[in-house]
Amino acid sequence: MLSFRSVFAGTLRQEDMGGGALITALWLRKSAGHVMLNPLRLSPFSSSRRTVFGLSASRCGLIQRKMTENGVASRRGKVLTIDTLNPCVKKVEYAVRGPIVQRALQIEKELKEGAKKPFSEVIKANIGDAHAMGQRPITFFRQVLALCSFPDLLDDGSFPEDAKNRARRILQSCGGSSMGAYSASQGIDCVRQDVARYIERRDGGIPSDPDNIYLTTGASDGIVTMLKLLVCGEGQTRTGVMISIPQYPLYSAALAELSAVQINYYLNEERCWSLDISELRRSLAEARQHCNPRALCIINPGNPTGQVQSRQCIEDVIRFAAEEHLFLMADEVYQDNVYADGCQFHSFKKVLFEMGPEYSDTVELASFHSTSKCYMGECGFRGGYMEVINMDPEVKEQLTKLVSVRLCPPVPGQALMDLVVNPPQPGEPSHANFLKERSATLSALAEKAKLTEQILNTVPGITCNPVQGAMYSFPQITIPERAVKEAKEKGQAPDMLYCMKLLEETGICLVPGSGFGQRDGTYHFRMTILPSTDKLRILLDKVKEFHQCFTQQYS
């Protein structure tokens, strides 16, 4: 089919409009910025050629549809159009990099080209991208990566011995001692061993088997792979997967792509985004009417909601999964990002094993970690791992086979994952500096978490739960009725209208709550706590001011 965007004007020479007819025409096409006149000749194999000229786009649409129904036109024009694209791909949405971010990038370009705006820079508080917001990498990690990249530096006296030792150990595990070799598809052996030992230390000695560790291309890759294994069935037996609302949109996007059923359970905003088992039950019972629920996804600490689950809650979730025969997926990429007093990270693995063999021998669990968050924030390296517990050995074989098709996760990301789980130890030359850098980042984040909650809660019409962990606040915002109406007229979510105006007026880029899901009639935004304290303060003040103006404007 012709793309309507490329049709401007022209005259239609139509020899026959019926099925299988030949249509010759001259048509105008916009290509690489300039309009060209293209004579279309019919090759001997063409059974039809369709062009639409001197017609309005809607009229074109009618004809186009008619001809497609005839089953003729679909044989010419583009092979791949929005109408013939994989319908599952069309359903995918990913707000964290959606239209608002596209517009932010555009505004950045406009600013560069000298456009006058009421602000001088765009502040991207839409995505948990620590380095982009100025956080410095951990020196030791980068030293080791440099050594692994260019091993001649192993002779350089300026690198500390512990960094060199780590680099040597990683390189010895690489084919030909090079990060340029493929690793095993499951990941480099020694890295998987280090991951297992890290998990054992973290979980108070509960054993972890390197054979259960799969290194991944960021946590996203592991999550999508696990979902891929779980999806089957058609119609009423289609796989359903329970995800929290609000959720991180990777989940909804992956489920859409895999054509699985998304089962929403709502977090309790009134109780600091906690998870109520009664809500899990409600959600599951409803879902069982129309699909086959097979998995339950949990994000702890929460994204975008920043809550940290209590040990009791995790136990309840595990019991629920066991009773209801659900595969558990625990997204724990923010496991070091816990700030609130009295909050502590408990891994699902640890709680599962502490609940005794009735659970630890039966409940199937995949948990995910990443190099992208916590104190390191190394998103660009796409490092990550997953640990699978109680996975059927035949399924594990299938998993290993499946990941082998993509050959291996990026080796520099694997090396970085190794450093995260095996950082400098007491007595090693880099230990003191590592601790200093790590605690500086984590305590700054804790301070910014508090600051965000405090300032936002001073704004009438904004209520913000404590940011107990992770990297985001997800405050509820009151949007005046008139603004809601205006948004609806535009076919926009009201919080999208809000965030878009905020961006245009202040240069602050946030993600509307509608991109994560929220209870009907409530509105939110997600804002990272990653800008430097000074910048964050300015940002929060600007949001405050904007919110007051916005409310006034639409009252």
Place this chain on the structure above:
Amino acid sequence: MLSFRSVFAGTLRQEDMGGGALITALWLRKSAGHVMLNPLRLSPFSSSRRTVFGLSASRCGLIQRKMTENGVASRRGKVLTIDTLNPCVKKVEYAVRGPIVQRALQIEKELKEGAKKPFSEVIKANIGDAHAMGQRPITFFRQVLALCSFPDLLDDGSFPEDAKNRARRILQSCGGSSMGAYSASQGIDCVRQDVARYIERRDGGIPSDPDNIYLTTGASDGIVTMLKLLVCGEGQTRTGVMISIPQYPLYSAALAELSAVQINYYLNEERCWSLDISELRRSLAEARQHCNPRALCIINPGNPTGQVQSRQCIEDVIRFAAEEHLFLMADEVYQDNVYADGCQFHSFKKVLFEMGPEYSDTVELASFHSTSKCYMGECGFRGGYMEVINMDPEVKEQLTKLVSVRLCPPVPGQALMDLVVNPPQPGEPSHANFLKERSATLSALAEKAKLTEQILNTVPGITCNPVQGAMYSFPQITIPERAVKEAKEKGQAPDMLYCMKLLEETGICLVPGSGFGQRDGTYHFRMTILPSTDKLRILLDKVKEFHQCFTQQYS
């Protein structure tokens, strides 16, 4: 369901075998290497609990199936079993890392543990993994990567200025000047610009638009993403994709996973694995009986077959795609690996544009490149790009949205891709050394390509086409009738039996032709030409000797 592998022995205490019944039992389970006795307690919510004891595996299977049919047992036991796994995943096969490679890894472990074998090391000629076979990385590339990883080195006098300039340029394009920041999902701006300029140089000035460049996680990622867009329909209208036989098994694996129809067209072994348009026609006509063919995949230079397509052949393929309304996918990751006299690499893009606007304005093309092959062989970094031509703008938006869900390709891989398309230039300090390293690798490969063909063709019962390009030979082997019979009795492909025996007796790991597809009744193996010349010579002699023994043994 219980995994049979984990069931050893036990006694069944069965209270009721019917639907919904409770069964309590003690069962034995192998866990982490030792046998444990696990009492299974029933929670109040269990509606059934199924255990099978003191029974043979086949008897277990019967009961298991019966209970699943009752629709009861499926609610207990593992959530995820081989029977409830995504059926598309089960269909995926990937021979390059299949059972023979698993066995090779096992043998390596056995050797390490002191096992006595008729060889002292396993030679992995199964996969195009240059660094693992001892090829050294390009110094300049690794210097820049080290600088990007640890920018403090920018003050180090021992690094050449051109390496520092490249590193500064890449870092300036990264968020927060760090490879740890996410890049744009389509890839770093300046890298995409460099890729476009590289393509223009390569293709004699034909314009390339950076907006049409998508950086990828290796070429595999780009290929799978494009196939994902193309797949739609059910039954008779299911998307069909034409792939060469023999093929690189990424294609068959991706099509299986996406539940698309694989349409085989056979390369002509008698004419040096060339592509006949008449065979494309035959294959397409047959496919149109039962599916909707939408895309045609070409690998040039060929994998596993090593042929280099003539300009004429590419033109014919493009004309065929245009006539038959197929989306073209050109896998050109071996574009620098051309060895044979009279052969030359022609990109599909270049030929398409030279054919004039009738083709260059209409034929949809995606072409793929990677950092993993050619003279650099940097597989572990998972760098790559694709260029899309004539893609519908709405489809491009969907593509951009789709790739954004995975956030971005690994940034070190993007940086490396940048260096590949923008290597040291004449006049720059690293230029001479870069040329020296590159041509040393390429001329060694050319020599090894020739050597492989020559030696293999001295063996009665082996015929090997010239290795014109890429990194593999794919000789045809005669397998005696008795060996074919033995293999069939074992449920094994005859060339799998052959390669498995070769591995056990010589330590040489090759991939059987059946993993790539071949004409019925013919047998092949794929062998990389990557080992060092000395090692390759030994390897080829061993294959020769083995083949003679094997033939004798089974005559």
